[in-house]
Amino acid sequence: QVQLQESGPGLVKPSETLSLTCTVSGGSVSSGSYYWSWIRQPPGKGLEWIGYIYYSGSTNYNPSLKSRVTISVDTSKNQFSLKLRSVTAADTAVYYCARGSVDGDYDDYWGQGTLVTVSS
Amino acid sequence: QSALTQPASVSGSPGQSITISCTGTSSDVGSYNLVSWYQQHPGKAPKLMIYEVNKRPSGVSNRFSGSKSGNTASLTISGLQAEDEADYYCCSYAGSSPRVFGGGTKLTVL
Numbered sequence: 001q002v003q004l005q006e007s008g009p010g011l012v013k014p015s016e017t018l019s020l021t022c023t024v025s026g027g028s029v030s031s032g033s034y035y036w037s038w039i040r041q042p043p044g045k046g047l048e049w050i051g052y053i054y055y056s057g058s059t060n061y062n063p064s065l066k067s068r069v070t071i072s073v074d075t076s077k078n079q080f081s082l083k084l085r086s087v088t089a090a091d092t093a094v095y096y097c098a099r100g101s102v103d104g105d106y107d108d109y110w111g112q113g114t115l116v117t118v119s120s
Numbered sequence: 121q122s123a124l125t126q127p128a129s130v131s132g133s134p135g136q137s138i139t140i141s142c143t144g145t146s147s148d149v150g151s152y153n154l155v156s157w158y159q160q161h162p163g164k165a166p167k168l169m170i171y172e173v174n175k176r177p178s179g180v181s182n183r184f185s186g187s188k189s190g191n192t193a194s195l196t197i198s199g200l201q202a203e204d205e206a207d208y209y210c211c212s213y214a215g216s217s218p219r220v221f222g223g224g225t226k227l228t229v230l
Contacts, residue, residue, distance in 0.1 A: 046123070107156075
């Protein structure tokens with residue numbers, strides 16, 4: 001059974017960088033059949049796709065966030081990470097990591113999510 | 121990259137059927153059979169219910185079904201049960217801007 005777990009600070013100051021890591025167990029981030037996604041959900045609002053990374057390091061980002069986002073993968077630790085720069089209060093959200101199918105473009109396993117609040 | 125359009129809310133009584141629509145454009149829903157649907161209960165992570173328009177993952181009840189016509193995809197839930205009360209989100213592949221979600225629909229079981 002694949003499991004994903006987000007980790008990182010729950011509070012980030014405005015203008016700083018939000019950094020989260022997703023640890024994968026029961027599966028490998030090196031699998032060529034999947035990509036590894038970040039999705040967020042502001043309190044009381046809908047889901048927003050942030051981006052994903054393939055094991056090779058190839059990435060794809062939401063155009064609205066592209067200038068501030070970096071997703072990376074560490075195959076040796078079976079982890080992938082999210083960095084979001086220059087955050088504002090609008091970046092306050094629950095951040096989810098997920099496993100996506102390359103063929104069907106859907107996310108079949110999700111982490112439980114972690115709330116990140118941007119506040120001074 | 122605009123969000124897909126879903127009704128804000130739908131409701132139905134136990135045993136009834138409901139349908140949630142998801143309207144996109146010819147750049148996303150209309151061009152690809154890569155529409156997925158997610159169920160989210162309060163405080164929980166989304167759960168995949170339908171992928172590739174009409175396929176069900178193992179373990180998902182056959183009361184859930186998906187379809188697509190033109191730029192609009194639909195999720196139908198038959199034989200409504202109390203546990204189906206949740207938020208539902210559609211998602212579509214969108215080519216160069218790969219992923220777009222719908223705004224979400226709150227399903228109330230009366």
